Amino acid sequence: MNTDDPDITAGHLQELRRGTVVLAALVVLREPGYGYALLESLTDQGFAVDANTLYPLLRRLEKQGLLTSEWNTEEARPRKFYRTSEEGTRLAHDLMTDWRRLDQHLRALTEETS
Structure with missing residues (x-):
């Protein structure tokens, strides 16, 4: 097996980061925020996450009772x-x-x- 294979490395990095995105979202959302702002904040802090990953994650965390939500319809x-x-x-x-x-x-x- 070639450990220099970028596909193997990318897969393991994705696994490693998956759980950290959950933790980062829970920490950032101690202050209310909407999905896109969270996406930008996480990206700015070095947590590269795709919108197609983040939005289902938010729904799952809400369903698990780890997040609450409310709609802002004033804008x-x-x-x-x-x-x-x-x-x-x-x-x-x-x-x-x-x-x-x-x-x-x-x-x-x-x-x-070492």
Whole structure:
């Protein structure tokens, strides 16, 4: 197997990033925001995510009770605003705690092998 194969690398990078986008969305949406603004914010912060991935993710997180939403119809174009729920805030905290633990262990592993 050739580990220099860009398709293999891209697939593994996609897997690695998938969970981080969930965590990033929960963190960013502690303040209410709509989908496109979230997409821009995540992109600006280095979380490259496609709109075709983000919008279904938002609906799934809402269905799971991790986000709440409401429509803003005061503007010419109605927008659905999302906000992290209390349950989503707890999950984000738990995920960050585990992320930090994993990062610490990975750093230790890479120092041992260097």
